[in-house]
Amino acid sequence: MAFKTEHMTLNMGPQHPSTHGVLRLELELEGEIIKAVKPHIGYLHRCFEKHAEAMTYPQVIPYTDRMDYLSSIYNEFGYAVAVEKLLGIQVPERVEYIRVIMGELQRIASHLVAIGTYGLDIGAFTPFLFCFIDREKILSLFEMTCGARLLYNYIWVGGLSHDLHPDFIRSAKEFVTYFRPKVKDLNNLLTYNKIFIDRTANVGILPLETAINYGISGPNLRASGFEWDIRKDDTYSVYNKFNFDIPIGKGLQGTVGDCWDRYYVRILEIEESLKIIEQALKQIPEGDVTSAIPKRIKPPVGQVYSRVENPRGELGYFIISNGTPNPFRVKVKGPSFVHLGVMNELCKGHMVADVIAILGSIDIVLGEVDR
Amino acid sequence: MKNIQEIFSILKEKLSDFALELTSSQPFEPFITISPLKINEVCLFLRDNEDLKFDSLVCLSGVDDANGKTIKDENGDNKIEGGTLSVYYHLESTKFRHKVVLKVSAARENPEVSSVALIWHHADWHEREAYDLVGIKFLNHPDLRRILMPYDWEAGHPLRKDYKNPEFYQGMKVPY
Numbered sequence: 001m002a003f004k005t006e007h008m009t010l011n012m013g014p015q016h017p018s019t020h021g022v023l024r025l026e027l028e029l030e031g032e033i034i035k036a037v038k039p040h041i042g043y044l045h046r047c048f049e050k051h052a053e054a055m056t057y058p059q060v061i062p063y064t065d066r067m068d069y070l071s072s073i074y075n076e077f078g079y080a081v082a083v084e085k086l087l088g089i090q091v092p093e094r095v096e097y098i099r100v101i102m103g104e105l106q107r108i109a110s111h112l113v114a115i116g117t118y119g120l121d122i123g124a125f126t127p128f129l130f131c132f133i134d135r136e137k138i139l140s141l142f143e144m145t146c147g148a149r150l151l152y153n154y155i156w157v158g159g160l161s162h163d164l165h166p167d168f169i170r171s172a173k174e175f176v177t178y179f180r181p182k183v184k185d186l187n188n189l190l191t192y193n194k195i196f197i198d199r200t201a202n203v204g205i206l207p208l209e210t211a212i213n214y215g216i217s218g219p220n221l222r223a224s225g226f227e228w229d230i231r232k233d234d235t236y237s238v239y240n241k242f243n244f245d246i247p248i249g250k251g252l253q254g255t256v257g258d259c260w261d262r263y264y265v266r267i268l269e270i271e272e273s274l275k276i277i278e279q280a281l282k283q284i285p286e287g288d289v290t291s292a293i294p295k296r297i298k299p300p301v302g303q304v305y306s307r308v309e310n311p312r313g314e315l316g317y318f319i320i321s322n323g324t325p326n327p328f329r330v331k332v333k334g335p336s337f338v339h340l341g342v343m344n345e346l347c348k349g350h351m352v353a354d355v356i357a358i359l360g361s362i363d364i365v366l367g368e369v370d371r
Numbered sequence: 372m373k374n375i376q377e378i379f380s381i382l383k384e385k386l387s388d389f390a391l392e393l394t395s396s397q398p399f400e401p402f403i404t405i406s407p408l409k410i411n412e413v414c415l416f417l418r419d420n421e422d423l424k425f426d427s428l429v430c431l432s433g434v435d436d437a438n439g440k441t442i443k444d445e446n447g448d449n450k451i452e453g454g455t456l457s458v459y460y461h462l463e464s465t466k467f468r469h470k471v472v473l474k475v476s477a478a479r480e481n482p483e484v485s486s487v488a489l490i491w492h493h494a495d496w497h498e499r500e501a502y503d504l505v506g507i508k509f510l511n512h513p514d515l516r517r518i519l520m521p522y523d524w525e526a527g528h529p530l531r532k533d534y535k536n537p538e539f540y541q542g543m544k545v546p547y
Contacts, residue, residue, distance in 0.1 A: 042519040049504070050529050086399075212427050212465055215493030228465065302399035305430060305461050305472070318432045318459065329530075331432035333497075341496045370519060 007035060012355065014043055020117065021366025025343070025355065034355065037347045039340050044370035052330040057083050057297040058157055060330065065151040067334060068368035070113055073106040073142075074310040076155035081236055082306035082317035083157045086299040094287035095159050096238040101172065101280045102145070102154070104273040108179075109138040110311035111266045111273075114363040118263060119190050121360040122199050127190040134182055137175055144168060158293040169281055176278055183270055191267060200263060201254030204346040204358035208257065214342045218313025218335055220362055223249035223265045224257035230309040242279045244272045259361035266363075298325050312336055312363060332371060336364040372469045375401050378423065385420075386413060394474075402459070402472035408510070410460070410475050411485040417462060417471070418490055425471065428491035429461040433501025437532040439479055451533045456482045456507050477507065486512040504530040 013024040022043035028036040048067060052060045064075040077099055084091065116131030139149040144165045146154040154161050190196055206216070211224045221228055229246045231239040247268035249261030299321040307316040313335030322328040339362045346358050373381075379393045382403065391413075395401030405413050417425040439454025455476040463470045477484050486509035488495040498509045499518040506528035509515055517524060526537040536545050 042517075042521070045519040047504070047519075047529050050534075213492050215428060215491065226465070233468070303459075304399055305459075307429070314429070316430050316461075318430055318461070320434060329432070329434050331430070331434075333430040333432075337496065338493060341493070345492075 032351050034347045037344045048371040056325045062153045068365045071106050071110045071311045073102045078308040078315045080155050080157050085304045085306050091292045092287045093285050095289050097284040104276045105138050107273045107311045108270050109135045118360040121356050160289045163289050197253050200259035203259045203354050205255050206257040215338045219265045223262040242276045244275050262361040334368040336368040378471050402474045404474050407475040407477040407484040414487045414490050424464045424466045425462040427463045428493045429463050431497035432459045433505035433507050435531050449533050454479050482507045485510050488512050
């Protein structure tokens with residue numbers, strides 16, 4: 001005798017620990033198999049873009065901090081690069097080096113959160129604590145530099161709010177030496193853990209063509225096996241002066257582009273960031289960091305799209321200037337917003353429990369999705 | 372790798388009746404203006420042409436140009452009449468590494484633009500965002516709903532330059 005079956009709709013969220021914020025996923029289920037996922041976003045919408053139109057160019061910077069609050073420095077960095085392009089100004093070398101050092105430290109901190117919470121989502125509690133201990137040390141470096149631990153307002157258009165603390169270089173060097181071996185601990189604890197591999201390998205496979213069509217960027221795109229990094233392919237700041245590799249997903253535990261690959265690319269990127277920081281700390285020149293800050297920012301009429309490689313992917317700013325001190329339009333292309341759009345494609349045919357594994361692996365920050 | 376001049380001449384040659392126009396003002400990015408109802412055909416050509424292969428849409432932004440006439444309505448609020456709303460498309464080829472910027476402008480009173488969401492899935496959410504915040508209607512979009520604002524938001528589109536916050540939303544006071 002055949003039973004009658006029907007699809008069931010299940011709401012996951014908006015309040016759910018593993019959604020990393022406020023996100024509602026509407027799942028359409030056939031038994032435990034997912035037929036479709038519809039993300040509903042906007043719970044944290046503040047309309048940053050509208051705020052920006054009412055501010056002068058420098059006043060926008062603290063707002064950019066609050067989009068992706070796990071990589072604030074990089075949001076400022078991207079915005080500063082975009083406005084500098086509009087103004088056509090060159091910033092001193094020392095400023096560029098400090099920006100790169102801060103940006104890469106931020107990348108490590110952000111990846112540590114991604115890795116730690118990913119373990120937590122899947123049921124491994126200990127790696128989370130390990131990651132947060134080390135992240136605290138990075139935040140202390142930021143605190144030493146600008147007094148804030150999360151939202152910095154440190155990178156300004158044309159320069160920095162102030163120079164490094166005299167002890168910073170020594171402390172940063174100490175941190176790099178201290179942190180290098182920790183990555184190995186993390187590998188032993190989580191990366192090659194049998195249960196972790198069972199939960200993530202061959203789950204949520206993202207083929208390269210789909211990834212490009214959906215506009216995926218950053219570690220998620222690289223995990224699908226494509227060597228693409230804006231730091232190298234559309235270089236900005238002083239990234240062309242450093243030697244580093246672009247890690248890509250190779251399907252070591254399953255298929256190229258699965259959850260494990262997306263996780264592992266982040267581990268490898270931490271090591272690359274350490275390489276960059278080490279070189280930058282060695283080469284950093286002396287100089288004045290505030291000399292190029294313009295007194296009055298009034299870009300000529302025009303528009304510019306400028307992008308940087310944020311820890312999550314490509315962060316683009318599209319700014320239109322109409323010749324006044326306020327931007328006419330600021331559009332942010334945030335990687336988290338884009339990556340969430342591919343959820344449906346990734347989850348189809350998987351089990352309900354895999355949704356958490358997949359959502360954790362694409363590493364979104366809802367503050368940036370909703371802006 | 373081709374620059375925008377070469378891309379423009381290829382377009383001009385292959386799609387001559389599409390009212391194309393190249394605007395380049397140094398030092399900023401030049402862009403190609405296309406008529407709003409033809410953008411999907413141009414994009415499909417750009418994606419599939421063997422020499423161009425624009426397989427990636429980098430960014431899609433809706434803009435209120437605010438180039439109409441500003442008048443006062445019966446409540447004394449500013450209202451813009453006439454003029455255009457625009458959409459900018461930033462495309463890139465991951466194979467050839469060249470880039471191009473396209474622009475379409477549609478009349479403010481009837482802002483209809485052909486959707487490219489079936490050409491690049493990436494455009495799906497960005498077009499929903501442009502619809503939600505700027506109020507551009509994308510024809511043939513698979514699922515054109517609001518995305519960031521509440522689904523039952525009735526006060527219009529926030530990124531319009533003449534947008535005014537409502538007093539109340541669902542009985543809650545809006546201005547704070």
